[in-house]
Amino acid sequence: MTPKAIQAVINHLAELPGIGPRQAARIAFHLLKLPKHTVERLASDIITLKEKIKVCPICLAGFEEEHDSKTCAICADTKRVKTTICVVERESDIDPIEKTGVYKGTYHVVGENVDVPEKEAQQSIKQLLERIAYIQKQLPKEKQKNMEVVLAMNATVEGDALALYLEKLIRPLGISVHRLGRGLASGAELEYADQQTLINALENRK
Numbered sequence: 001m002t003p004k005a006i007q008a009v010i011n012h013l014a015e016l017p018g019i020g021p022r023q024a025a026r027i028a029f030h031l032l033k034l035p036k037h038t039v040e041r042l043a044s045d046i047i048t049l050k051e052k053i054k055v056c057p058i059c060l061a062g063f064e065e066e067h068d069s070k071t072c073a074i075c076a077d078t079k080r081v082k083t084t085i086c087v088v089e090r091e092s093d094i095d096p097i098e099k100t101g102v103y104k105g106t107y108h109v110v111g112e113n114v115d116v117p118e119k120e121a122q123q124s125i126k127q128l129l130e131r132i133a134y135i136q137k138q139l140p141k142e143k144q145k146n147m148e149v150v151l152a153m154n155a156t157v158e159g160d161a162l163a164l165y166l167e168k169l170i171r172p173l174g175i176s177v178h179r180l181g182r183g184l185a186s187g188a189e190l191e192y193a194d195q196q197t198l199i200n201a202l203e204n205r206k
């Protein structure tokens with residue numbers, strides 16, 4: 001019988017993405033062996049994360065609130081092309097794209113498993129469509145078609161399904177929609193794609 005205190009930690013960990021019950025147990029027993037101060041640091045860093053990180057109301061990515069900033073640094077940056085939106089499944093997909101240095105637009109995080117009627121994910125798509133409509137309204141008619149949405153879903157079955165779903169919603173709006181995942185090998189997750197592959201996928205998206 002696993003002691004209650006350990007089982008409680010296992011249950012919490014098993015709810016995290018990508019962690020099954022066996023891995024959760026491994027981590028819990030590993031935590032037990034660590035020095036007390038290390039575990040305390042981990043716990044306090046997790047609390048700090050929740051306190052300091054706010055969700056950007058425009059792109060839905062997390063950001064650290066500084067100098068009364070209301071949005072993330074990318075949305076606040078006037079040099080970023082606001083008429084180009086790269087849609088990603090996970091927030092962790094933004095970093096590898098940023099590291100390529102070739103993408104100058106903005107982002108939108110829709111969340112994973114959107115094909116499952118999941119409230120939060122649906123809300124993120126609603127916000128994306130509202131954001132597109134808002135930008136379109138500010139553009140003169142002849143420039144509206146220059147607006148671009150890049151669907152940077154993972155090249156997985158779920159990513160493909162989500163990209164198709166989004167494409168169906170966005171294409172009728174009369175703006176360009178490109179799929180980035182086609183440049184990736186089948187099954188590839190953006191987060192783990194090597195930089196050159198990502199650069200090629202970004203540059204060849206047209």
Ligand SMILES: [Zn+2]
Pocket residue numbers: 056057058059060061071072073074075076
């Ligand atoms: Zn933002």
